[in-house]
């Protein structure tokens with residue numbers, strides 16, 4: 120088999136982005152039949168242990184239609200108004216379809232709306248809050264449906280397109296794979312409309328300069344400016360070790376076929392795996408603000424299994440760290456065994472430890488001090 124058609128195994132944490140053009144039917148309404156197909160496929164993957172975040176566009180387009188406007192508005196204030204009207208219609212559509220498909224298949228699947236602005240993605244504390252929200256929804260078996268909060272995003276802070284948003288969500292959540300569903304098959308090395316010998320790109324490295332050059336030169340890749348945004352999104356996603364597949368959402372069972380490692384669409388691979396990227400991010404970006412000294416049991420759990428650190432494993436603490444700061448974990452021999460982002464500030468941790476020592480009830484929010492996803496072992 121052509122090695123380009125070979126698809127490596129990817130993990131089960133996926134961000135799937137569906138663009139406005141796919142979500143709308145020719146009448147300017149939500150394409151409910153397509154939505155039902157994608158959601159059925161997603162539901163089947165969730166049953167197999169996949170963790171999926173959906174990024175859905177469409178609010179502005181659907182809202183404009185409801186307002187009786189001829190197309191997507193160009194004025195910012197009108198776009199905000201359209202998004203405000205359209206976002207609830209969009210979510211209503213998702214709710215309705217999930218309700219329909221769950222009667223026919225599987226156990227109930229609920230969805231939760233998560234609207235992000237660039238603040239959540241730039242500010243570290245809000246960033247971690249957003250991560251926590253996604254994590255909690257997924258732990259409860261809820262499908263998070265993310266969009267930009269277009270009703271309040273103004274030009275200076277707008278992310279603008281949902282390809283970028285989806286890549287940032289992939290970074291935020293350390294996804295293994297970003298799936299960008301579009302109405303094109305993927306990338307070609309030249310415009311097949313003018314170059315009959317244009318080759319389809321099955322597989323390339325995310326961030327390769329030639330891809331942006333091709334996309335940026337206009338028309339050398341199939342699609343509109345949209346392909347450049349997708350190529351850039353793949354490069355961005357690759358920073359957290361996330362690979363990207365750009366594929367045609369109208370192809371039969373496209374999501375399931377990607378999961379089966381079939382050569383669907385264009386795969387843009389990240390150079391480094393997710394864990395290595397996270398480790399690099401944690402060790403490069405942040406200064407250590409404190410130390411947590413662990414008892415032998417907690418140290419062994421962290422050292423051997425990379426387990427989350429729980430309140431009762433801490434013997435002593437040092438430093439005036441704040442929530443979301445990077446702290447070291449020290450084992451009973453004084454050796455640093457891991458680093459991670461702490462969920463409580465130093466004073467609250469002290470208070471909770473005192474409560475624990477006195478045998479008092481400790482709030483459930485204080486029990487996990489460092490989530491396993493936010494820790495890197497030191498060796």
Ligand code: GLU
Nearest residue numbers: 176177178179180280281
């Ligand atoms: N967030 C926009 C919306 O929901 C879509 C942006 C895009 O199409 O990329 O309408």
